[in-house]
Amino acid sequence: MDRREMEARRADNQVWNGAGDYHLRPWYRAIGPDGNAPVYLNTIVGLARREGWTEIMDPLLRSFAGSARGTLYSDLFWMGLERCLTLRWQEERPALQALRRDYAAQALAQLPAPQDRNEGESLRGCWWARALDQPHRESAREKAMLDQLEFSPTWSGDQVRQGVENLLYQWYRRPRRSTLDQLGSSRVDRSFFAAWRPGRNRGDALRRLSGPGESRGQGGGLLGKKRLSPFWQTKTRERVLRDYVEGCFGASLLPPGELAQAEQELCTGDHRNCRLHFTKGEPSVRPVKGACARERALFQLQRERNRAYFAKNQGQYRLAMARLSRALENTLLLQREEDDTPSRWGRLRPQTAWRGEALGGEQIFSRRQTREPGELWVDLLLDGSASQNGQQEKLAAQAYLIAASLGRCQIPVRVSSFCSVSGCTVLRIYRDYQDKGTDEKIFDYVAAGWNRDGLALRAMGWLLGQNKEEGRRLLIVLSDASPNDDQKIPSNSLLHGNRDYSGVLGVKDAAREAAALRKKGVEVVCIFTGGERELPAARQIYGREVVRLPGVSFLAQTVSRLIQGRLTAGDRL
Numbered sequence: 001m002d003r004r005e006m007e008a009r010r011a012d013n014q015v016w017n018g019a020g021d022y023h024l025r026p027w028y029r030a031i032g033p034d035g036n037a038p039v040y041l042n043t044i045v046g047l048a049r050r051e052g053w054t055e056i057m058d059p060l061l062r063s064f065a066g067s068a069r070g071t072l073y074s075d076l077f078w079m080g081l082e083r084c085l086t087l088r089w090q091e092e093r094p095a096l097q098a099l100r101r102d103y104a105a106q107a108l109a110q111l112p113a114p115q116d117r118n119e120g121e122s123l124r125g126c127w128w129a130r131a132l133d134q135p136h137r138e139s140a141r142e143k144a145m146l147d148q149l150e151f152s153p154t155w156s157g158d159q160v161r162q163g164v165e166n167l168l169y170q171w172y173r174r175p176r177r178s179t180l181d182q183l184g185s186s187r188v189d190r191s192f193f194a195a196w197r198p199g200r201n202r203g204d205a206l207r208r209l210s211g212p213g214e215s216r217g218q219g220g221g222l223l224g225k226k227r228l229s230p231f232w233q234t235k236t237r238e239r240v241l242r243d244y245v246e247g248c249f250g251a252s253l254l255p256p257g258e259l260a261q262a263e264q265e266l267c268t269g270d271h272r273n274c275r276l277h278f279t280k281g282e283p284s285v286r287p288v289k290g291a292c293a294r295e296r297a298l299f300q301l302q303r304e305r306n307r308a309y310f311a312k313n314q315g316q317y318r319l320a321m322a323r324l325s326r327a328l329e330n331t332l333l334l335q336r337e338e339d340d341t342p343s344r345w346g347r348l349r350p351q352t353a354w355r356g357e358a359l360g361g362e363q364i365f366s367r368r369q370t371r372e373p374g375e376l377w378v379d380l381l382l383d384g385s386a387s388q389n390g391q392q393e394k395l396a397a398q399a400y401l402i403a404a405s406l407g408r409c410q411i412p413v414r415v416s417s418f419c420s421v422s423g424c425t426v427l428r429i430y431r432d433y434q435d436k437g438t439d440e441k442i443f444d445y446v447a448a449g450w451n452r453d454g455l456a457l458r459a460m461g462w463l464l465g466q467n468k469e470e471g472r473r474l475l476i477v478l479s480d481a482s483p484n485d486d487q488k489i490p491s492n493s494l495l496h497g498n499r500d501y502s503g504v505l506g507v508k509d510a511a512r513e514a515a516a517l518r519k520k521g522v523e524v525v526c527i528f529t530g531g532e533r534e535l536p537a538a539r540q541i542y543g544r545e546v547v548r549l550p551g552v553s554f555l556a557q558t559v560s561r562l563i564q565g566r567l568t569a570g571d572r573l
Contacts, residue, residue, distance in 0.1 A: 008390040009531075011037035018046020023533075025482075033110060040103040043096070044082045047089055053157030057081075060161055069172065072120040077164050079127050080149040084160055087153035104128035145171055241275070241422060243284075247292030248299070249426050250281035266462055270489045270501070270509050271455045275424040278463075280432075281444060299446045302392055306443040309393035310400065313552075317397055320555050324405040327560035332409060375471030376566055377412050377433065381460055383479035384417035384428065385451030388529065395478055395529065396445040398549065402476070402559055403431055404439045411563075415442050416463075418456035419449040423487035427459055433467070452501060453483040453541070454509035457524075461517050472566055473522040480530030481538035483510050511541045525562055 011029040014037060016022045030041035048054060061077065064070040086096045107128045111121050114137075127146055129136035138146070148167050151160055168174040246252060252259060259276065267274045288296060310317060380399050382388075388395060399415055406413040412433040419426055426449075430441045457477075464473055483506030488498035499505055514524050526542040527549060528535065538546045547558055 005391060005394075007031060007035060007037045011042050014039050014042030015046040015049070018043035019049040020046075021049070024049065032106075038103055038106075040096075040099040041078070041082065043093075043099065044078075044085050047085045048081065048157075051085070051088075051157060053160070056157040056161050060164065072123075073168060073172075073174070075120050075124060076145075076149060076167065079124070080151050080164060080167075081160060083131075083149075084151040084153055084155060100131055104131040108132070108134075141171075238275075241424060242277075243286060244292060245277050245421055245424055245426060246279075246284040247286065247288045248295045248421075249277065249428055250279040251284045253278040253280060253429070262459075262462060266455070266458050270505075271452070271458070272490045273423065274452065274455055274487055276455075276459055277424055277426045278429070278459075279426065280429050281441075295448075299444075299448075302446045303444050306393050306396040306445065310397045310443065313397070316552055317401060320552050321401045321405055323556035324401065324559055325408045327556050328405060328409045328411070328563060375412075375469065376563070377464075377467060377469070377471050377473050378406055378414070378563075379460065379464065379473070379475045380413065380415045381456070381475060381477045381479075382415070382417040382445060383451055383453075383477070383529065384419040384426075384445065384447050384449070385484070386419075386448055387451065387480055387482055387484070388447040391529065392445065392447050395447075396443050398527075398552070398555065399430075399445065399478065400439055400442045401552075401555060403442060405559070407436075407439065416460070417445055418451065418453075418459075419447070420452045420455075420485045420487065421449045423485075425452050425455045425459065427456065427463070450485040450487075451479075451483060452485040452487065453479065453481075453506065454513045457510060457513035457517060461513070461520060461522065464517075464522060465520075474562070474566055475517065475522050475524045476527060476562065477524065477542070478527045478529055479538075480534050481507070481510070481526065481528065481541050482530060482534050483507060507537045507540055514541050514543075523566065527558070 008029065008031070011031060015029065016024065028045045030038050030045060032038050048057065057077075061074065064073040064077070082100070086100050090096050105128075108125060111117060111125050114122070114125065117125060123142060123145065126136055126138050126142050127149075130146065145167065148163075148170075151163050155163070165174075254262065259278070262278075263274075263276050266276060380402060382395055382399055403413050403415050413431065414429065414433050415431040416427055416429045418428075430444060431438050460475060464475070467473075483502060485501040485506070487501060489501050489505060489509075491498050501509070517524050523545075524542060525545040525547065526538055528538045528546050530538065535546075547562070549555055549558055
């Protein structure tokens, strides 16, 4: 387990401790600029959950992500929230004040000198200096803002939310609770990605785990007494979304007509009103600017981290690649053993020669031939949602090792990832079957957004169907088996509203799609990347075909075992 994963788990435990519930899925995690999980901020996250404020706060936080001042707005929000909750819980948790002071001292030490601070850093510096009762200089504007941010500990969650909105309206003219804010998942001008990622300033960053986690009622809902029209009914918004997705992930592989036909075939049932985007990451022909440019810049930083992580550990990974390649080559050699086959010509077999005269038998000769293993087509599908954000480098390295080893053994392999953006499931192909020398592109893997596992598996089945070559089909999915999407499951009844695509419903849908692939002859295996809580869901989706990689040293043994037995000659699907 690497340090990042250890700190992520430590953050989870801190959130659980604050919430008093070790079964919930944390809606946020705090990871400091030093990579450590600050116990104070994660405790505040847990206390917000204990108060039941997450559903109230989350739409506001999500709306900040697409704003040019989103990081500043988020900082102000968490500053007001942490003080409010600390004062609210200090009698029951007297250590909170000491934790707050310790954290304030650390935060101040990490800030640049006062003359070098930007607006957000200056406000944070004044705020934490107040927490420590230290002398400091505040402008009239800063004093008025921070005074307004000192919310009463008796306030409800809705009052805190309203206090933040009032402050942002007064000082930054940000509209209060606009119609677009209430559209929740249907927003176009907010950031579509609910991802773990650091803030753009140098202070501590609250990072998203897997979208808004378990928030409810943000999909369509009611505005006043009128039901909001579905997001996809507005062609302009669909075009905006298409442009946004292309700008962030790359141009579509399919022309509009073929894509529309694929969506008509695949986006049905529980996935009605969803959209699809297939891409190889090629730049869009349209200029990339605004939110798209910011997301692409963040993606590029992660790609550089993926490559740096592999370079740092390349000794260990090169050894694992050599072991896996050798194990696969041995498997192929075993399948190519020579075989004596009875024939009408070849070398005379003395033990059966008598049959020619006595019985008129013709196959009295033996012909030595080499058995060739059956053709195997392997697909690697990586969960590219925000729940994988804490292990992006590791997943990219594992996918690279598997693909490169299979390529060395001339086994066709394709590597893809999936995520969902405001109801549009994106399948990014890094390496196709016929591609040679493109394994490095796998390090472009980035985790962001949601994950509609059922639709992703259905779309992969469609992609597999485009390959008309004979042979076995093996789909290896690297996932934590936690379907969760902001696009709700549409209801077929007027009596029941739309349902969230998550939890039991999401798992059942993904299990149905995995079963449908198996019926088509595709062997589906999951390399599980989650924790113990998600393991039952993985087994429900993938059955017995669930394996875990405790470490890179187990990769060769695990993957070679998956390949063995699937290269048998003559047993083709």
